[in-house]
Amino acid sequence: MTRTPSAPATLLPGDRWRWPETFAWLAVAACYVAFPDRSGLIAEILILALFAVSLDLILGYAGIVSLGHAAFFGLGAYTAGLLAAHGWSEPVTGLLATGLIVAFAGFVTSFLVLRGSDLTRLMVTLGIAMMLAEAAGKAAWLTGGTDGLMGIVVDPILGVFEFDIFGRTAAAYAAIVLFVLLVAARRLIASPFGMTLRGIKSNRLRMTAIGAPVNRYLVAIYTVAAGYAGIAGALLAQTTQFVSPEVLAFARSAEALLFVIIGGAGYLYGGIVGAVAFKLMQEWLSGLTAQYWQFWLGLGLVLLVLFVRGGLGGLAFAAMRRLKAARRPAAPAAAEERRA
Amino acid sequence: MLTVLLDGVAYGMLLFVLACGLSVTLGLMNFVNLAHGAIAMIGGYVTVVAMNRFGVPFLACLPLAFAASALVGLVLERTLYRRLYDRPHLEQVLFSIGLVFMAMSAVDFFFGASPQLITLPEWMRGRVEILGAGIGGYRLFVILVCAVIALGLQLVLARTRFGSQLRASVDDARVARGLGIRVGLVFAVTFAAGSGLAGLGAAIGADMLGMEPFFPIKYMIYFLIVVTVGGTKDLAGPFFASLLIGIGDVAGKYYVPEFGAFAIYTIMVAILIVRPQGLFGRAA
Numbered sequence: 314m315t316r317t318p319s320a321p322a323t324l325l326p327g328d329r330w331r332w333p334e335t336f337a338w339l340a341v342a343a344c345y346v347a348f349p350d351r352s353g354l355i356a357e358i359l360i361l362a363l364f365a366v367s368l369d370l371i372l373g374y375a376g377i378v379s380l381g382h383a384a385f386f387g388l389g390a391y392t393a394g395l396l397a398a399h400g401w402s403e404p405v406t407g408l409l410a411t412g413l414i415v416a417f418a419g420f421v422t423s424f425l426v427l428r429g430s431d432l433t434r435l436m437v438t439l440g441i442a443m444m445l446a447e448a449a450g451k452a453a454w455l456t457g458g459t460d461g462l463m464g465i466v467v468d469p470i471l472g473v474f475e476f477d478i479f480g481r482t483a484a485a486y487a488a489i490v491l492f493v494l495l496v497a498a499r500r501l502i503a504s505p506f507g508m509t510l511r512g513i514k515s516n517r518l519r520m521t522a523i524g525a526p527v528n529r530y531l532v533a534i535y536t537v538a539a540g541y542a543g544i545a546g547a548l549l550a551q552t553t554q555f556v557s558p559e560v561l562a563f564a565r566s567a568e569a570l571l572f573v574i575i576g577g578a579g580y581l582y583g584g585i586v587g588a589v590a591f592k593l594m595q596e597w598l599s600g601l602t603a604q605y606w607q608f609w610l611g612l613g614l615v616l617l618v619l620f621v622r623g624g625l626g627g628l629a630f631a632a633m634r635r636l637k638a639a640r641r642p643a644a645p646a647a648a649e650e651r652r653a
Numbered sequence: 654m655l656t657v658l659l660d661g662v663a664y665g666m667l668l669f670v671l672a673c674g675l676s677v678t679l680g681l682m683n684f685v686n687l688a689h690g691a692i693a694m695i696g697g698y699v700t701v702v703a704m705n706r707f708g709v710p711f712l713a714c715l716p717l718a719f720a721a722s723a724l725v726g727l728v729l730e731r732t733l734y735r736r737l738y739d740r741p742h743l744e745q746v747l748f749s750i751g752l753v754f755m756a757m758s759a760v761d762f763f764f765g766a767s768p769q770l771i772t773l774p775e776w777m778r779g780r781v782e783i784l785g786a787g788i789g790g791y792r793l794f795v796i797l798v799c800a801v802i803a804l805g806l807q808l809v810l811a812r813t814r815f816g817s818q819l820r821a822s823v824d825d826a827r828v829a830r831g832l833g834i835r836v837g838l839v840f841a842v843t844f845a846a847g848s849g850l851a852g853l854g855a856a857i858g859a860d861m862l863g864m865e866p867f868f869p870i871k872y873m874i875y876f877l878i879v880v881t882v883g884g885t886k887d888l889a890g891p892f893f894a895s896l897l898i899g900i901g902d903v904a905g906k907y908y909v910p911e912f913g914a915f916a917i918y919t920i921m922v923a924i925l926i927v928r929p930q931g932l933f934g935r936a937a
Binding site: 435 | 679685733736737740741742743744746747748750751752753754755756757758759761762870874877878881914915918919921922925926929
């Protein structure tokens with residue numbers, strides 16, 4: 314499936330802004346204006362979208378599978394919560410500090426996921442997340458145990474915008490943080506560093522052979538992704554002013570995987586689309602069948618894997634490709650035949 | 654002390670019977686089936702329903718549980734799983750998590766979220782003295798039955814024609830097919846037997862493990878630990894891993910309850926860091 318890219322595609326910068334992106338962000342702004350009473354939900358979706366972007370960085374671009382990405386999300390939530398509960402109540406610096414701390418945790422644990430097969434990686438990441446979840450539940454003196462961490466006080470953002478009970482500030486705050494981090498991530502993956510990562514994902518052996526510092530790059534992206542997940546967790550702690558061990562639960566890691574897979578791994582926006590689609594579906598289904606919405610979620614997953622490979626993003630790209638092929642039918646068809 | 658040890662052994666043996674099917678599908682056939690616990694749950698619920706609604710005796714429920722789980726496993730393998738054998742691990746994970754979600758909701762819908770209880774037969778409720786330590790009759794029964802199953806499995810795998818066919822199919826499916834082994838059939842039978850054993854394990858352990866809709870998620874992690882720590886060389890690896898985890902978990906929860914399951918995850922991560930192929934595994 315190698316397609317020769319056209320000259321303009323290779324010469325233009327990889328992270329140039331495309332029109333659907335403007336449209337997507339306008340849609341976010343429109344939702345914010347149109348549904349003021351659902352701001353809490355909007356904030357939650359944006360936070361989960363950031364978490365999904367973080368997982369996509371390692372899964373979609375570096376090919377590192379993880380069943381325990383909630384470890385960093387939860388670590389971020391607890392770090393931010395503890396900072397705020399012990400006097401560091403300025404949100405923006407708190408967010409940055411949390412990001413750095415969690416990124417460091419990611420750096421330390423990254424060496425554990427370099428070894429072994431995919432299966433070992435799935436198990437090690439799962440094990441680390443479960444360890445943290447157990448620890449958070451048991452260390453009641455620090456985390457408040459299963460009752461959750463109380464007493465989180467968050468100052469107004471930049472001293473001006475106070476967090477309100479409807480989540481208006483929270484949603485705007487989350488949207489801005491997501492936007493800034495997403496722009497940074499686009500830049501990162503369009504860089505030679507990102508290109509090398511994609512090379513590692515498709516053929517690690519060959520990348521090693523041409524002299525790419527494979528392990529160092531994997532450590533780097535894992536560290537960055539951990540920082541992103543930590544910031545997502547910190548956002549959740551700051552906007553809800555509450556942290557419980559649920560932030561570290563297995564369901565969170567599984568959900569993040571679902572977001573990325575639903576939306577399509579390796580598109581950055583895929584995780585965001587997945588988070589939006591998943592959360593809206595959850596809202597709709599749980600309104601419809603109360604506690605049994607999980608059944609339909611499961612069915613959706615099964616069908617997704619069986620029939621729709623590459624997620625919604627994959628579907629969209631396939632449709633676009635077909636559209637382009639229909640516009641210029643002769644050349645690609647001939648190329649296909651020659652290859653066959 | 655000895656009582657804790659024996660309890661741990663009973664728990665570990667149970668884990669082995671539950672997880673040995675997974676150790677073949679995941680370890681040997683290289684298919685990540687997180688829905689293994691859901692298939693086991695079917696056997697457990699068949700036992701609960703048969704005993705509580707139809708008054709079937711406990712022992713007669715065990716073959717029923719085996720048959721029900723084996724049948725479901727066979728149907729799933731023939732219709733769905735076989736299409737996913739050569740897909741990436743991640744897709745297998747997602748697919749089987751989807752099945753787990755469906756199974757959990759379905760059980761919740763039909764039986765409610767509360768744990769289902771069974772009444773054990775009279776002769777299992779007493780206590781037996783062994784070497785001065787008391788052990789419940791039920792636990793002793795669990796240990797004995799599971800030991801027989803483990804021995805039987807080892808014999809089937811190592812000594813029978815089917816066992817060699819399975820090992821050949823797993824080592825190199827193409828060559829095995831060339832030698833006239835019907836690989837698809839071998840895999841299907843193996844999958845069904847593994848599912849059946851899981852159902853049997855859940856039925857035997859229904860009183861110890863507790864039958865509730867969360868069963869698949871709650872024990873999935875233990876199953877995975879057994880398989881990844883035990884490695885995939887033969888059944889001895891998962892067997893010792895099960896015992897290690899059973900004893901470790903029971904002892905940990907008994908002596909240092911404030912750590913909970915922390916110990917078991919630490920052990921797993923530590924083992925996987927030192928030996929990524931598992932304690933008794935072969936290099937991939």
